[in-house]
Amino acid sequence: MLEIKNLHAGVEGRPILKGIHLSIRPGEVHAVMGPNGSGKSTLAQVLAGREGYIITEGEVWYEGKDLLAMEPEERARAGVFLAFQYPVEIPGVNTTYFLRTAVNALRQHRGEAPLDAVKFLGAMREKIKLLELDESLLKRSVNEGFSCGEKKRAEILQMALLEPRLAVLDETDSGLDIDALKVVASGVNRLKTPQTAQLVITHYQRLLEYIVPDHVHVLHDGRIVRSGGKELAFELEERGYDWLVKPSLQPA
Amino acid sequence: MPATLTAPLRQPDPLGAAFAQLRQASPAWMQPLRQAAWARFLKRGLPTTRDEDWRFTSLAALAALPLAPARPGPAPRMEGAVFGTLPGPCLVFVNGHFAPSLSHVGTLPKGVKITHRAAQWAQEHADGCDETATATPSQHEGPFEALNAAFHQDGALIELAEDAELSEPLRLFFIHTATEDGSMASLRHRIIAGPRSRATVIEAHLGQTHAAYFNNSLTEIHAAAEARVEHLRFQDESAAAIHVGTLSLRLAAGSHVAHHSLLLGARLARCNLRARLEGERADCLLNGMCLGAGTQVLDHHMVMEHVSRHCESREFFNGILDDESRGVFHGRIHVHPGAVKTDAKQTNRNLLLSGEATANTKPQLEIYADDVRCTHGATVGQMNPDQVFYLRARGISQESAQRMLVHAFAGEIIDRIACQPAREELDRLVWDRLEQNPHIAA
Ligand SMILES: Nc1ncnc2c1ncn2[C@@H]1O[C@H](COP(=O)(O)OP(=O)(O)OP(=O)(O)O)[C@@H](O)[C@H]1O
Ligand SMILES: [Mg+2]
Numbered sequence: 001m002l003e004i005k006n007l008h009a010g011v012e013g014r015p016i017l018k019g020i021h022l023s024i025r026p027g028e029v030h031a032v033m034g035p036n037g038s039g040k041s042t043l044a045q046v047l048a049g050r051e052g053y054i055i056t057e058g059e060v061w062y063e064g065k066d067l068l069a070m071e072p073e074e075r076a077r078a079g080v081f082l083a084f085q086y087p088v089e090i091p092g093v094n095t096t097y098f099l100r101t102a103v104n105a106l107r108q109h110r111g112e113a114p115l116d117a118v119k120f121l122g123a124m125r126e127k128i129k130l131l132e133l134d135e136s137l138l139k140r141s142v143n144e145g146f147s148c149g150e151k152k153r154a155e156i157l158q159m160a161l162l163e164p165r166l167a168v169l170d171e172t173d174s175g176l177d178i179d180a181l182k183v184v185a186s187g188v189n190r191l192k193t194p195q196t197a198q199l200v201i202t203h204y205q206r207l208l209e210y211i212v213p214d215h216v217h218v219l220h221d222g223r224i225v226r227s228g229g230k231e232l233a234f235e236l237e238e239r240g241y242d243w244l245v246k247p248s249l250q251p252a
Numbered sequence: 253m254p255a256t257l258t259a260p261l262r263q264p265d266p267l268g269a270a271f272a273q274l275r276q277a278s279p280a281w282m283q284p285l286r287q288a289a290w291a292r293f294l295k296r297g298l299p300t301t302r303d304e305d306w307r308f309t310s311l312a313a314l315a316a317l318p319l320a321p322a323r324p325g326p327a328p329r330m331e332g333a334v335f336g337t338l339p340g341p342c343l344v345f346v347n348g349h350f351a352p353s354l355s356h357v358g359t360l361p362k363g364v365k366i367t368h369r370a371a372q373w374a375q376e377h378a379d380g381c382d383e384t385a386t387a388t389p390s391q392h393e394g395p396f397e398a399l400n401a402a403f404h405q406d407g408a409l410i411e412l413a414e415d416a417e418l419s420e421p422l423r424l425f426f427i428h429t430a431t432e433d434g435s436m437a438s439l440r441h442r443i444i445a446g447p448r449s450r451a452t453v454i455e456a457h458l459g460q461t462h463a464a465y466f467n468n469s470l471t472e473i474h475a476a477a478e479a480r481v482e483h484l485r486f487q488d489e490s491a492a493a494i495h496v497g498t499l500s501l502r503l504a505a506g507s508h509v510a511h512h513s514l515l516l517g518a519r520l521a522r523c524n525l526r527a528r529l530e531g532e533r534a535d536c537l538l539n540g541m542c543l544g545a546g547t548q549v550l551d552h553h554m555v556m557e558h559v560s561r562h563c564e565s566r567e568f569f570n571g572i573l574d575d576e577s578r579g580v581f582h583g584r585i586h587v588h589p590g591a592v593k594t595d596a597k598q599t600n601r602n603l604l605l606s607g608e609a610t611a612n613t614k615p616q617l618e619i620y621a622d623d624v625r626c627t628h629g630a631t632v633g634q635m636n637p638d639q640v641f642y643l644r645a646r647g648i649s650q651e652s653a654q655r656m657l658v659h660a661f662a663g664e665i666i667d668r669i670a671c672q673p674a675r676e677e678l679d680r681l682v683w684d685r686l687e688q689n690p691h692i693a694a
Contacts, residue, residue: 092660158646
């Protein structure tokens with residue numbers, strides 16, 4: 001489904017990702033862990049098509065298409081979804097209006113008729129309950145004045161409405177209390193099917209108790225320095241990153 | 253005329269001659285008031301850009317006009333006018349002259365009085381006329397207030413007794429149809445809201461001519477204890493017109509005044525917003541936006557005076573500026589000694605849709621009391637790329653994303669209008685106006 005080969009990316013002359021290899025098949029959940037500043041969000045943003053990052057080497061294939069050649073909106077319509085680490089506040093854009101525009105852009109892409117306001121509201125009400133979000137948020141501007149937990153849950157609400165095939169979750173767990181974490185995790189798990197895949201970026205093994213990964217990768221200084229099964233997450237929790245990182249500093 | 257004029261008035265001075273004529277025709281009691289105001293105006297003259305309060309806004313275009321008091325002029329078109337279908341009383345002034353056939357007041361709730369100055373003058377004698385405001389101007393009176401006091405020919409008078417409530421909005425229409433350049437309309441409105449009274453008043457300043465007229469309008473609002481007033485001023489003047497609108501607010505204890513200012517039209521529009529929070533726990537909102545295109549200059553200049561303690565003020569102004577237009581925001585917050593626990597906030601955000609558009613923003617805090625919270629913030633720039641990306645990452649096209657963000661800029665301001673039918677109508681109108689702009693879809 002997703003094939004990242006030797007991806008190098010950075011900003012004006014400063015390399016951040018230094019040769020990422022990652023292969024994700026349908027039905028899989030991959031976790032990416034790693035210290036602050038290791039490049040996790042950069043990877044997520046590059047996959048979503050954020051301008052400003054320069055790709056110097058490598059390629060990314062998504063369902064047989066050259067992902068890096070696609071505009072951000074084309075990627076989204078093709079089923080790639082990024083839950084942002086820091087969802088952006090957009091004062092003046094009504095949340096319901098935004099969500100409906102996004103859903104209808106997707107439907108149009110698939111050749112489906114747009115949902116009218118009533119049908120859309122019905123679909124949304126159902127999801128909003130599952131995420132235990134307050135309906136009054138829908139009347140407010142996108143993310144404006146939302147608490148940290150509300151922002152993260154609103155990201156998952158968007159994911160639930162857009163039903164992506166590849167979801168990239170960038171620290172969706174940070175800032176959540178344990179109850180909110182469970183709600184978010186169950187929202188994510190509900191979207192898991194044999195046809196969909198998830199790339200979960202996190203610092204904490206705690207989230208991975210609820211969203212169980214098939215593979216765990218450790219990102220350090222722009223490279224994946226270790227991959228393993230879910231037990232790797234436990235090991236990281238216990239031992240930190242140093243034991244993985246130090247040997248890589250020595251010449252091979 | 254004093255040497256401070258931006259451009260020399262032609263000799264012999266036609267405005268002076270027009271003034272002499274107007275004074276002669278006025279009732280005896282009014283003549284000295286007009287004369288004193290005229291003298292104050294002459295002493296001051298038109299400000300220049302050397303004047304700190306006019307640094308960004310040149311009045312050369314006004315000084316070049318052959319100013320003369322507006323004549324009644326052709327009848328306006330009312331069908332299709334903004335707010336035309338709203339319920340409630342309405343007063344219509346055409347080129348500054350009251351138009352009884354277009355106005356209707358109907359039966360008003362108990363304790364509500366709506367009339368206009370000329371009617372009052374015709375009825376009452378000198379001693380019965382309350383013209384104190386023109387007789388004793390505040391020490392901060394600006395030149396346009398003095399000019400208005402010298403020439404004002406009419407204006408709406410609204411009075412709410414204690415606990416009176418005007419349930420439907422009062423609409424005041426100012427329509428300009430004058431065919432000659434320099435036609436000057438000078439109206440002076442007063443809204444007195446008694447204790448615990450409530451009212452919504454909408455001013456619509458509309459142009460239906462290509463002539464370069466001058467609208468010099470002034471509104472005074474006195475909110476007594478715990479009164480609640482919402483006042484909306486919508487300006488969509490003709491492209492050649494010059495609009496100067498002064499708003500003078502006085503807020504007593506526990507009162508709440510919300511003022512919304514929407515500047516769309518005019519070659520040059522300047523709003524002087526003056527608010528004095530005179531009683532404890534008064535609360536004032538100044539909320540405005542301008543939509544500039546061509547070479548328009550749209551200027552909001554406000555002074556928020558925190559005289560009493562525990563008061564709150566909020567100022568939110570957004571500018572959407574295209575072509576070579578210019579938005580000006582000058583916001584002074586003055587916290588007087590003793591005005592402790594003042595909570596004042598001011599933001600000005602400008603969105604530039606073209607490389608030639610500019611925004612001048614100048615916050616000014618003068619704080620003479622302890623224990624206050626004053627914040628201000630200003631931004632000038634293109635669309636926020638993080639916001640554009642966020643929308644695109646949800647499958648929304650770049651074009652729609654940009655359009656949504658421009659609308660949002662306006663929507664943020666319009667959303668603060670409490671009067672629902674007015675808010676909805678403005679929402680549509682501004683949306684349509686923005687959609688006509690080729691730069692937004694591009
Ligand atoms: N647009 C940018 N401009 C300049 N530097 C950037 C930019 N984006 C990322 N960086 C830098 O690249 C490095 C990796 O950042 P990134 O946000 O990807 O890390 P992260 O692994 O997500 O960290 P965290 O755990 O704190 O979220 C950091 O040093 C960061 O400062
Ligand atoms: Mg990050």
